[in-house]
Amino acid sequence: MTLHIGTAAVNGHSHRDDTGSRMGMWLFLFTELILFGGMFIVYAVYRFGHPEEFQLAAQEMDTFVGALNTIILLTSSLTVAMSITAIQQGRKAVSMLLVSMTVLLALAFLVNKYFEWGHKFDVGLYPRAPELLSRQPGEILYFGLYYVMTGLHALHVLIGVGVLAYILFAIGRNRITSTSYVRLESGALYWHLVDIIWIFLFPLFYLIH
């Protein structure tokens, strides 16, 4: 590695360390793991204390919408992973198409989430709603966790859309190319983490009744 840096400096090239860049992204993802992990622990403790009430509250969930969003995120993970193979093969247009599909799927996820939350609000199941407060403590806790955890996840999806849009722009401007694509790799890593968080949110909130 030292030799490599030295050679780059002597030849006047800018120093590039793709492995180091990816490792930086992984380290950031570990902080995300601790952030969401803390919330999963809060969920686990409250669910342990109120198992029946959590099951009752989960009956309000639409399993179909949850499953649909799971399929959407899994597919978006596929398209962004394939975009790396495309750029490695020098297929710029294919790579851009795949990243565009990822963005569209991310937006579809958010649209579903919008209607899902909207429906919950309509039936009076939003934080501090009189209807919700009239229910048992465990149900109130369940919906509190539901809004905080899926809300923070949705925020990550929204940030992911921004990151992927930037990547699309960078590929278009030839700033990401077949020989220099670590930014696409890092963006994809972030996107896969968002998928993994949802892989756990889906069964814990939708499939416990």
Place this chain on the structure above:
Amino acid sequence: MAEQHTEHEEHPPHAVSYGQYILIWVGSLGLTAATVAVAGVDLGRWVIITALGIASIKTLLVLNIFMHLRFEERVFRVFALVAAVTLAIFIVLTFFDYAFH
């Protein structure tokens, strides 16, 4: 410059084929279908264990193939393991505290 890099790099970039990715995607969809199907069956205590088990298998597929962990240098896997063990310690300690209050 690109040539110089490949000369010094220990691991040349690993290209995963579309087919491999699609295989993992199909597998993950199958596991999603399985977790939804199993949720309708009353398994008592095993409900949460099967749900988290299936989620963990899906996560391993995403980590290893989509996120290229399998093809990275070993240190990446060591880091990931340390992060997972740290979270596991948090969970275990929390429940020890909670159980003996």
